[in-house]
Amino acid sequence: MLDATPQDQTEALLEVNNIEVIYNHVILVLKGVSLQVPKGGITALLGGNGAGKTTTLKAVSNLLKSERGEVTKGNIVYRGERVQDMSPADLVRKGVIQVMEGRHCFEHLTVEDNLLTGAYTRTDGRAEIARDLEMVYNYFPRLKERRKSQAGYTSGGEQQMVAMGRALMSRPETILLDEPSMGLAPQLVEQIFEIVKAVNEGEGVTFLLAEQNTNVALRYAHYGYIMESGRIVMDGPAAALRENPDVKEFYLGMSDEGRKSFRDVRSYRRRKRWLA
Amino acid sequence: MPDQLLFALEVTANGLMAGVMYSLVALGFVLIFKASGIFNYSQGVLALFAALTLVGIQEGQVPFAHLINAVTGLHVTEFGWKVPALLAILLTALVMVGLAIIIEKLVLKHLVNQEPIILFMATIGMAYFLEGFGDVMWGADIKTLDVGLPQGINETLESVTDKALGYGFFVDNLDIVATVVAVMLVTALTLFSQYSKQGRALRAVADDHQAALSVGISLRFIWVLVWSIAGFVALVAGIMWGSKSGVQFSLSLIALKALPVLMLGGFTSIPGAIVGGLIIGVGEKLFEFFAGPLIGGATENWFAYVLALVFLVFRPQGLFGEKIIERV
Amino acid sequence: MNDMTDGYMTADGRKIGGVVMELKNITLKFGGVTAISDISFDIREGEIRAIIGPNGAGKSSMLNVISGFYIPTEGEVWYRGARRPQMRPYKVAQMGIARTFQNIALFDGMSVLDNIMTGRLTKMKKGLFAQAGWWFTGAAKEEDEHRAKVEKIIDFLEIQNIRKTPVGRLPYGLKKRVELARALAAEPSILLLDEPMAGMNVEEKEDMCRFILDVNDEFGTTTVLIEHDMGVVMDLSDRVVVMDYGRKIGDGPPDEVRNNQDVIDAYLGVAHD
């Protein structure tokens, strides 16, 4: 359905050029990652556990500093401007907002207050904000039911909705989504991606999403990057990636005979590791 | 009315007033805790610093005179002018804002997302620093602070109660002023934190620094804001306590009187600071009054803590504190 | 308890035993919120029992009831034929029920090895004074014995290379695996898994599945599994409970559940294959 517009036709809104990230001064995590996010597109960042997806997103949104990580090489450019040294808050004002992995709700605030913090940087008036709040409630009716309870006491999935909703409330230009589908019921996963698609198409919001659920991600994204141990090992339009036999086998769980039962993966199997 | 009851009433009244004085200090703690989850140990020193600065400005002292003299061999002490109280208070408030900015720049900024105990520790470091700094800046000798607040027994109240009850109650004028000021402060701060956008942001920051950053809340702004307000509260506390006992090092120890108040009222509740203060004030005074003579007196220091402890066993988050979320 | 003895055979020929745990009419309320309302189901020896349902349905709460962290407002938990009195969670753990958590609850300040060793705490018997003596009182020896068992689990889960890493530094997926290791270290008779495969890609999920199946095979560990990936649930589980907003809307073998219209409406959206 949404097949890729070739990379070079649209301008790159966000460019990550060969960055290297070190945690705690000693742990080298990203070993030269480059990627481009075209304006108005949905770009997916795929890869196994510990590949460095979260780190890449945090490098972009400048949240690394608070984890004692730093970008030691390379640069990150947003709309032609180097954003590495900006504060996260300034970046949000510029329209880049991240939905963090692991929800990170404000536990003691009510669900509604959580959503409203998303509108912190907005200056377009209460009415607009109230309208968007309604919109978020429309997307996630469950949240409306729980609007008055403290976020700390909502279920895992509900917290995930809060985190998404909160980001939408800031009316961003670009959303960095870290594992939006994690912990969500299947119905909701589809729904979340439908929302992503709707927001992307309707409001022209650009997405960069890190996802484990390769299957869905490649269905909705326009372009994909695959990461492995701190490096990008493969990239291409989503459709192409979907057809790639390696991706098929290792990320989509499909072999030539179609989907295999999880029960059958009993013994050791060959792993594919890209040499980079 | 029997004498004993009258005395107990008088003690209660004074306990309430003393409690308000504690609350003034506790308020500063609450503000910062609420806004950043930082348990700001330096609040007491902040009050001392504010009071020192106020006196220094009022008296036209040359800051760092001692250092200047020691290094250059000069002999400067005073500019030779006096600054009117109100202007001096205003200037001091500005100094406190400046201090907040510096603290944010030099300390807090670098400690985003750290564990609470680390932040607590950092504020202790700051307390040390400020204590030394205040002394280097203004000298360690004792200073008299006089911004024209009334002091001494309230005659009206005494004569009224004397007529009505046959025993004139003692209530200190300074305490009455403190009460009025405290009520105003608490009202203003409660409104601010409950009903403003910044108020919500404060609470968000306290819950999760990183998430707050991620939605675009500027920690720097929030912190400067809140430390400025806390600095102002410290100034108020400094004025009240300084008028009472002079300005000198021990002023910073009033923090210790505020801690049980905090504990009892809840670290995150502004009204809690007041209610906690009242309970502690009355409790410790009555205990000293009734039990003190039996067990040798000087019970106030520990009694406040024990009282708070007993409360906590039943309500671990204090009277008005936010419930501690326990989930897996 | 009536049917301690009878069981059934699974499609792939495993023998499932009698009922080990039975939840009877559990209701759980938090103030105004009813997280679970009047749910009953049982868990049989050696089976893999899945709980599914939309977000906020009360699945995690149900696990919390089983592990004693939440006390049900109404209802009873029966364990091995006897009504389990209300007890603190650590007592429940000592009875042989281990679990993993939805929001990873590892001990961030410790290494992977130490985290897994905590799984064996219920089994280690040396007291405070013996610990202080270490070499002389046999504490070191006990430690080594348990370490050997833990190393087996480490091998089994293929996490040898991160043994000494502080868990705080691990990526999400590995943390989940370490959590599983910790639960396995307790050699539980019932293993409760709360979304063990969230945030993993297919390859990693396959690994996880293999581990769960192997544990079940080798030790006959009864497993209760909450999972949102239908593929995993359908493939792995022997019986499935479906919850929706605190109510039970289905209970039975995967195939039956999958075709239950209520379940499709409330949860699956479209029929999964």
Added chain:
Amino acid sequence: ELVVPNLSYRTGPYAANGIPYADGFADYMTLLNERDGGIGGEKVVVPECETAYNTEKGVECYEATKSDGALVYNPLSTGITYQLIPKVTADHHVLYTPGYGRTSAANGKVFEWVFNYPANYWDGASIIVKYLAEKAGGSLSGKKIALVYHNSAYGKEPIRTLEELAKKEGYELELLPVDHPGQEQKSQWLQIRRNKPDYVIMYGWGVMNQVAIQEAVNIKYPMENFVGIWWSGSENDVAPAGDKANGYTTISFHGTGADYPVYDDMKKFVIDAGKGAGAGDQVGTMLYSRGMYAAMIISEAIRTAQTMHGAAAVSPEQVRDGFENLNLTEERLTELGLPGFAQPITATCADHGGPGSGMLFSWDAAGKKWNAASDWIQSDGELIDALVAEDSAAFAAETNTAERCN
């Protein structure tokens, strides 16, 4: 060189009191150096060491300075004194603690290396009681006296004496402890307001003094019936209460004010020469005078030692002899430019406690100075000697010290 360390505290909770004392001490020594070239031609070196009124730092200071040939220690802290008593006894240094420290050190038979003349805490209590008795028209019988005290070793010192005296004089004693630092004294003063004691005696230190005086003003307690020990009677203590503190009375074992002839030299050689120890604003205050008093006694003791042993560079042992044979007369005080500043002292091997007399001063808020309120008053020697004997005997027994001077 004569090394006399000055273990001072210009920081910490009691800095406000430590500063003038240290200034007075240092300035007097500087004066001797500048004007006379030292004591007996030998320069005095006063290495200052900051203790912050903290016992551990006090020990550190002691250890740091003792190897430099230190002669006398004067730490201005009862806590540090207790620490140093065993140490100076083992290391042979003199410990001079005028008006503070361990009271029973007055007994030279047991405490060979410690001196605390001219008066100690118990003398102070006794003198105050005598003064009050006089004020009350000769007898205190039937009167009520309240003791407001710092709830520490120091503050508790007078209790025993006051209790003994209560038996003798027939007054009723009420005890009101105040915990460190003493910023909140509402309960104590409400109690005073209610019980209306005829007199209030205070053993306070630091901020406690200021707050107590302020509270006394607040409850309109008659200031002239409120008497503090010498550590509760500095300008710092009365200043915050302003005019209302007028009449507050304190005891002292030396004079105060900058009117003594010695100040002419002091001004010329020290202050105006820019060699003053502090900011120079403390000259002539009560605590400054006390620091100067200590320095004066130490220098006189050293001088005595020099004459006795015929050497200018005396050893600590010789200085001890100097202290034991100190004979400070009125004439000598006049020579020093301090006529009437202190009472004469004739020390002996057994008597390290001196005459035990003091005089009272009351605060003149308008003139901002202390006015003498009595003549020198002698303490109740009989009673106090007995107490001293008892306490020092206990110490001797505890430490197996043999009595000397027999």
Added chain:
Amino acid sequence: MFYREAGDFKTSYRLDSQTFPIKFDRLRFYAVLAIAYGVIPFFVNDYWASAVLVPFLIYSIAAIGLNVLVGYAGQVSLGTGGFMAVGAYAVYKLMTAFPEVSVFIHVLLAGGITAVVGVLFGLPSLRIKGFYLAVATLAAQFFLVWLFNKVPWFYNYSASGQINAPDRTVFGVFVTGAQTSATAKYLFCLVMLTIVALIARNLTRGTIGRKWMAIRDMDIAAEIIGVNPLTTKISAFAVSSFFVGIAGALFFAVYLGAAEVGEAFGIQKSFLILFMVIIGGLGSIFGSFAGAAFLVLLPVLLKNVLVGTLGWPTDLAAHIELMIVGALIVIFLIAEPHGLAQLWRVAKEKLRLWPFPH
């Protein structure tokens, strides 16, 4: 180059879990021990003993004790001063009541008594958490100080309420009182510290240590996987107070020789020891040493430099010292929030990778 694990194969779990898995570390540790026991005693003089070494050793014990509670079990306590006072008064009462028994035993018993008191005050920790608990422990601090000040029995009815350590010997050598030599003081404290450190290390490496850390990191999860919070927290309070009590006993009997409770064991002491633990590194025995060394040495050093070398007035020096100590605390926390111990670990990690940067 020589700082490598490679080639240093471990053939048993025992060897793998030893304290210093790297050979170079192990050698250095033995060297430090050898110097501490074999060299320093011959050179130590009064100044070094009283101003630096003895306080360092004693504070290390206290810091290890507090670290068990705060760093390992995660229960922040501000009552350390009060617990040290319990140790001090216990040892005083024991020394004066049973003069014929060795002080060594007295010190250990004092630790035991403190442990009991610690458990008592630790009970509220079951309900109260975090900073609320920290503030609550101040109740212990203030109450204990008040108690020792108020009840004359504790100070044997002495006139002023001061307690003085009588002369006592171990193996015929004076270790308390005025006649004690610097070497004796040093060695006595060193032996105590060695014992304490060993016990602490053993406890923290095994079952009980893991229980403590589990409670610290996530108490609810810990309980669900089978840790009994009651016994675990209480045992942490007991062990911690035991060490702190020993430190208090030594502090009074060996170091100060005389003490007044409010002054020697006041709230400042509680804070000081907490600083040591945090600056040194929470949850690290080595950190306790590092923190104690830092906070004992730094002021002495600064004082000597500012007053001794630069000749500044003492008050100015003291104020500036405060500023420097405060600033250093902050700077350290910014550089490495997990204390000197972590700084050390990072340095080692770098060393291991050397000459490569990562």
